[in-house]
Amino acid sequence: MKNNNNYSINRSSLKFLEKYLNGFSPTGAESEGQKIWINYINSYVTKIQTDLYGTAVGIINPNFSYKLIIEAHADEISWYVNYINENGLIYVSRNGGSDHLITPSKRVIIHTDKGFVYGVFGWPAIHTRKSSEEKHPNVDNIFVDIGVSSKTEAMNLGVHVGCIITYPDKFLLMNHDYFVSRALDNKIGGFIIAEVAKMIVENNINLKFGLYIVNSVQEEVGLRGAKMIAQTIQPNMAIVTDVTHDTSSPMIDKKIQGDIKCGLGPVIGYAPSIQKNIRELIINTANNKKIRFQRLVSSRDTGTDTDAFAYSNKGVSSALISIPMKYMHTTVEMVHKKDVESAILLIFETLYEINNSKLIIDKIENE
Template sequence: MRSESLDFLKRLVEAPSPSGYEQPAQRVFREYISPYAEVTTDVMGNVIGRIPGGGEGLPRVMLVGHSDEVGFQVKYIDDNGFIYFAAIGGVDAHLTPGKRVRIHTATGEVAGVIGKKPIHLMEEDDRKKVVRLDAQYIDIGAGGKDEVLALVRVGDAVTFVDGMESLLGDRVASRAFDDKAGSFVVAEVLRTVAESGALLPVDLYGVSSVQEEIGLRGGTTSAYRVNPDIGICVEVDFATDQPDVEKKHNGEVKLGRGPVLPRGANINHPLFDLLSGTAGREGIPVQYTGIPRASGTDANVMQISRGGVATALVKIPLRYMHTPVELLSLSDLENAVRLIVAALPGMTGDFIPR
């Protein structure tokens, strides 16, 4: 991966963006795509980049990846200065005790830790239990409530500290690849198209959406705004090449074997065939899975926007989803970009299933 793209990915995933608090990441996305596209931001906070095609009345193609990550929100501060919090999105209560966090306040970040009773002081039965999130607390080292209130307000967002780190080969780990990996691919498609200088036979819209983790909200409003004829959602998918994931439920999905093309009710058949055929023609590795119902992604709401949209999913294999150590292969990101760019010129046909 080129160094500028890798730096963009790192800045994007490390910018805090729990659902409803996405603008630090959206500013990174907006800055990156500004040289390549006409950029607007709507009242929800969705960032939309547009590259007009070569002609009038062209099909509108919308790519979308969501910028929001799971995180926490400050709910209550007790008299001793301990901060109680609630989850934003699906956070596993097993993971949180003993983690370092950052509280994102009006005046900057405040460092904290999620405290936990030492194992020495726990009863045997308690060692086997998961501590409920509403019983966990953040300690910023304050001596009392007033000291906390001088820095932190109820409603402030909280994220894990963990940033992007390179592992062996082209594998990288970070919090928030779900789904800044998708926003990254969308941005790289816009860059690649713009730098090619070619005029596409479609009007291309690249969207970094918001509030996906709490109900596909930004995907709903951005799809209504763009009113696309064709939509591709770029998301992450459960990798099943780790020891404790059941392939019978999720299919065979491996890191480094290319992006995933699902089939199912959420996927337009002619658009799937276009993507799959493009991958074969261009020698781009892809994997296949089945989703027998509406997916839990922005593709779901895009498909049923207005009178309906021909929709497909391009997914990035990901290990350890919704943890601070999500892990992916950079080659899967690059191949997702290659696939979408190569398929765009073919998105002028009839996508009505017959």
């Protein structure tokens, strides 16, 4: 049975998305978020496997020789405790591309062996600052205040150098159309690939290849989870989903960043790491199924796990489908619900086309 060229996020899927986004998945410590994701996808796959560093993989047809990956990354940006001064104030180091400009007045959670310790990024009041001496937030002057008066008090709470710091901001459905949250980069991708697996099962699609639904770790610090899992799986093809910038937002130069806007469809990427044939298959599928999409050029690399898969092993046919996002690497990342739904449908329809492609079938049959 084939679907009717339609998909919309239902209540149970939205409940999963909210739980997944509200969980914590800082780079290098993604286990909480991975457990939520695995628990959801488990009903739609034959097998679940994880690797040493926590990348999670749901597999349909694990015994098939032809292997196709659909992938997202699970980790979110965060901070490390880097230094505690004698007054108990905490200075930080980035874990991924955390933005220092958004920190003042933000609440935070410090993850310790004794549990959560709550704090705030403090900043001197406007009354105390001279305009001639105005300082701006930077990694060397932002600090976390946890309401103690000494380093000893902080350490007694379980805080030490190396503890991870995250933001507590929660998921918001804004005006019915926008998902707002921290960690949409790239848990929205994890949601998308999980929904694709769900559609395959609910539409009784009999795949002629092994499908590996991969939620990788440590993308934010160098595509590391994808590099590792590519060596483990050794796929024939990879379709990666991530986020990209909505360039209609203020202070962004479209001549440099491209012309992309939320609500106008997922973004199909052009870059050296993106293999032409699979990209054109995705474009043709979108056109045939009347799925609106946008295009974006990355001149050297995509900065996503696409690059890790494309150049692994002897080379893997790889493509990138991105979701337009406002305010990336902040706690109010925004994506449009329609773009998410269209990306899910586009990946599903692409897999359906591959499943019925003579080129792919011949390759499978000749192995």
